[in-house]
Amino acid sequence: MAEKPEPVRVLYCGVCGLPAEYCEFGPDFEKCKPWLLQHAPDLYPDLVKDANAKEADKLSDKLKATGFAPVSTGDGASTDGAASSGAPASKEEEVKRLPGGKIKKKEKPEVIIEKVVRNRRKCITTVKGLDLFGIKLGDASKKLGKKFATGASVVKGPTEKDQIDVQGDIAYDVVEFITDTWPDSRL
Incomplete structure (x- = not known):
């Protein structure tokens, strides 16, 4: 005998009221992101990756503030900040990075x-x-x-x-x- 079909369960967003899989097309996706991370992380795996990356960035900022962040020695190896010889790390070239990892070049005058x-x-x-x-x-x-x-x-x-x-x-x-x-x- 065939099984009786079960009704489909739809998870609605607690912020915008749309089904969770349609929140990205709604008016307040930025407001929905925390709710989606907590209640539907499997629908938006990119949000989970972004949240983990932000937490890692915050942790590295805290480490830099305390002086335990790794410092590059120039040859590819790194040492932690406590073991450095006291000389300041070389200034990195200041380049403006755009979203997507692109680097903004200095503007040359052109027509x-x-x-x-x-x-x-x-x-x-x-x-x-x-x-x-x-x-x-x-x-x-x-x-x-x-x-x-x-x-x-x-x-x-x-x-x-x-x-x-x-x-x-x-x-x-x-x-x-x-x-x-x-x-x-x-x-």
């Missing part, structure tokens, strides 16, 4: 030219970074507008820096014009 397509046919060419070379953006937009017989204006970009928007697809032609007009700018 960036982008083509943005709107309404499937119309294009806008944006020129960013001319002001880093001492070029007045108002004068540059006038010259670009005259050269290509199109509208050009100085606008604030998404990063709150000024850029030049030129109507039309002139991305390839504007490179030659900029290098001829202002030879010291790097594209």
Whole structure:
């Protein structure tokens, strides 16, 4: 004889009220994380790993504060801080790390030219970074507008820096014009 089917038991989040497996799509996933770690650790194993990593970081910070953290000797070996010869550890090169382990490079002044397509046919060419070379953006937009017989204006970009928007697809032609007009700018 066939077994009688059992009803499905659904675990609902105590914070947002959604089923636990849908909390990540809810409005307050950050608030739900502690509850999920305690009540449903098998649904989100990445949260458990992150929590363990944070605890390990806190422990290593406490060890560094007390002076028992390992210090690198430069040859790959390490000694604990109490056994060091009293010389301060060499300063590590200060580099800004971004999420995902990427390293942010020092910004070099450069001109960036982008083509943005709107309404499937119309294009806008944006020129960013001319002001880093001492070029007045108002004068540059006038010259670009005259050269290509199109509208050009100085606008604030998404990063709150000024850029030049030129109507039309002139991305390839504007490179030659900029290098001829202002030879010291790097594209």
